[in-house]
Amino acid sequence: MKLHPTSLVLAALLVGSAMFAVCYWTASRACIAFGTQRPDDLAWICHEFKLTDVEMARIRLLHEGYLPKCEAMCVRIDAKNRELAAVLDVATNISTEVERKLGESAALRAECQAQMLRHFQEVARTMPVEQGARYLAEMRHLTLGMQGSLEDVMTHPSHERP
Amino acid sequence: MNPPDPNSDDPKLSALLREAHPAPVLPPRFEEGVWQRLQCAERAAKTASPHGWLEQFVGSLLRPVYATAALVLVVFAGTWFGIRDGEGQAHRADRIRYIAAVSPFHRTAP
Numbered sequence: 001m002k003l004h005p006t007s008l009v010l011a012a013l014l015v016g017s018a019m020f021a022v023c024y025w026t027a028s029r030a031c032i033a034f035g036t037q038r039p040d041d042l043a044w045i046c047h048e049f050k051l052t053d054v055e056m057a058r059i060r061l062l063h064e065g066y067l068p069k070c071e072a073m074c075v076r077i078d079a080k081n082r083e084l085a086a087v088l089d090v091a092t093n094i095s096t097e098v099e100r101k102l103g104e105s106a107a108l109r110a111e112c113q114a115q116m117l118r119h120f121q122e123v124a125r126t127m128p129v130e131q132g133a134r135y136l137a138e139m140r141h142l143t144l145g146m147q148g149s150l151e152d153v154m155t156h157p158s159h160e161r162p
Numbered sequence: 163m164n165p166p167d168p169n170s171d172d173p174k175l176s177a178l179l180r181e182a183h184p185a186p187v188l189p190p191r192f193e194e195g196v197w198q199r200l201q202c203a204e205r206a207a208k209t210a211s212p213h214g215w216l217e218q219f220v221g222s223l224l225r226p227v228y229a230t231a232a233l234v235l236v237v238f239a240g241t242w243f244g245i246r247d248g249e250g251q252a253h254r255a256d257r258i259r260y261i262a263a264v265s266p267f268h269r270t271a272p
Contacts, residue, residue, distance in 0.1 A: 006216065012223065012224075012232075019233065019237060019240065020236050023236070023239075023240025024244035026241075027240070027245045028247045028248035031244070031245050032252050034252070035251075035256065036252070039259075041259055041263040044260040063264075067263070073266040074266040120264075142261060
């Protein structure tokens with residue numbers, strides 16, 4: 001039986017596409033699996049900013065020193081969120097109690113942001129100047145962007161954003 | 163009128179026929195030229211047909227050398243793009259892990 005040339009081309013394209021898809025999927029999964037085998041919080045920093053072992057050792061020390069403070073802040077924020085939710089659950093209007101809790105929440109947020117920025121500045125100082133500036137810019141955006149994202153949504157509603 | 167019998171064994175008749183139709187002198191490489199013209203005509207007929215060029219293309223593509231090269235290229239390209247994508251995804255996952263580690267706001271939802 002002689003196949004039509006168009007059928008042969010289509011069959012070749014189909015086989016080629018299937019081979020490509022299998023190789024793509026397998027390689028991609030293998031890479032992700034390999035990446036998740038190293039559960040290190042600092043893997044991203046090391047890779048992104050191409051740091052030396054010495055720089056990484058210093059950053060790891062700073063990171064481990066910062067973690068307990070971060071945990072404590074998490075507990076305080078969680079507690080404050082629960083307090084605020086409890087007050088809001090029973091409030092029918094914005095009472096002075098609600099305003100006070102909102103103020104406390106904002107103050108805690110500011111305290112947390114200041115602590116984060118202090119840590120990021122310390123980490124940035126252990127990096128080469130250029131890398132440190134890039135790291136700090138990204139982390140500053142992360143720290144301050146949490147408010148910015150809300151303001152961005154309010155200024156540009158989702159249906160207006162590209 | 164009946165045609166002359168080619169199997170006639172009359173020597174006189176044969177001699178007469180040879181004299182009447184002398185064998186022409188062929189130009190040099192005549193036979194080769196004939197075959198070349200035949201092949202050219204075959205190629206022209208194939209190209210003129212609606213699927214001629216496609217048949218030629220598929221025919222050349224399905225040669226073992228080209229088919230193997232194409233297969234190797236597809237496997238290589240698929241693996242390369244897969245590795246790139248996997249590395250990108252792993253990198254994004256590492257970034258999220260770091261942010262979750264250092265930002266209390268990304269751990270506690272209000």
